């Protein structure tokens with residue numbers, strides 16, 4: 024390697040960037056509605072189990088693989104063996120596909136910051152219809168999506184320290200402050216205690232095999248695992264950083280934001296008599312309704328703050344998704360950063376246009392029975408991430424040397440990692456089995472069988488043709 028590879032400037036900067044990647048739409052939009060639909064506290068309980076047992080181990084493993092190789096996903100796997108290149112390629116592809124819909128939702132969040140002040144809250148009964156009309160319109164959501172994507176491009180084009188790290192250092196503390204302000208306001212609403220009761224009294228009668236699936240899938244998505252993102256971020260870490268400790272901090276930060284988002288939303292729902300099982304529309308339809316009922320100037324301000332929170336959370340995540348692809352092009356193809364960013368984001372923009380239009384004018388265009396938006400979403404969230412995580416666990420457990428892993432996780436024996444054996448055995452034996460079970464249950468449960476088979480075929484094709492990547 025001729026020129027020096029970039030590194031994080033400080034430990035705090037790395038933590039903000041990694042937590043920024045993890046904390047995203049998954050925490051603030053998805054987690055609350057999944058909790059609502061899956062029995063409240065019971066789901067939270069199972070989710071926490073998945074995070075502690077599987078998420079934490081995989082994150083530790085991704086950091087170790089990334090720092091050991093000093094390369095992004097594809098290069099890191101390739102170092103283990105050419106045969107493994109496909110697992111990295113699958114990660115890059117997942118990054119592309121998630122970026123095929125994520126900026127669309129990021130754009131919605133931006134639009135709703137503005138809409139909070141321009142009459143959205145004036146007619147609470149029309150908020151649902153207004154959302155439907157907005158996302159199905161051909162032009163307005165596209166404009167916001169493009170603005171959102173341009174901000175992504177500007178951050179990633181500046182590189183690791185002055186781009187991604189700088190953005191994380193400003194935005195993540197902001198995110199916590201806004202979240203605290205919103206919780207403070209919603210928790211003191213009359214009747215809020217009903218919501219707390221729902222959140223903290225488990226109803227295990229609602230738990231089925233599907234609940235476990237939902238919780239596990241959510242853990243992967245929310246922690247940014249299974250697609251090489253934390254491998255890439257780990258590759259910019261210096262040799263002094265303690266990997267297990269950092270994995271624990273990032274996991275805790277991500278999980279706490281998910282829980283806090285639920286705490287911010289549920290008491291308010293109960294207070295205004297809204298059903299917690301509202302589903303994916305929860306954030307964009309129900310949250311403005313909550314703030315509309317608050318009235319005055321306070322309502323719009325809190326509504327705007329909420330969507331600013333969603334926007335910040337989404338932005339620091341999509342930046343990491345873009346970086347996964349960009350870092351691959353830089354590492355494996357010696358491409359210049361800016362060029363890699365422009366080419367990659369141009370392709371993502373086209374995918375996002377298709378996703379956005381699939382909500383309205385292009386809703387008739389279907390692949391395997393779903394529109395573009397759902398195609399990118401289901402393919403990654405339900406198939407690629409879980410399989411990607413399973414592949415990583417197998418690669419680490421069976422194809423890397425145990426001494427090397429121990430060396431990496433203890434910084435050459437200079438720090439102790441007492442849970443090493445536990446981590447190693449969980450990663451090697453338990454996690455692949457659990458993920459295989461999820462994949463099997465997924466194939467039998469999912470409605471879009473064609474899409475599932477297509478996803479598996481994509482992985483097989485990658486496995487055969489990816490050696491040159």
Ligand code: PHE
Pocket residue numbers: 044045046047048049050121244245246247248250252340341343344
């Ligand atoms: N973790 C992000 C979220 O919760 C999404 C994400 C997935 C980001 C995979 C990077 C990699 O929204």
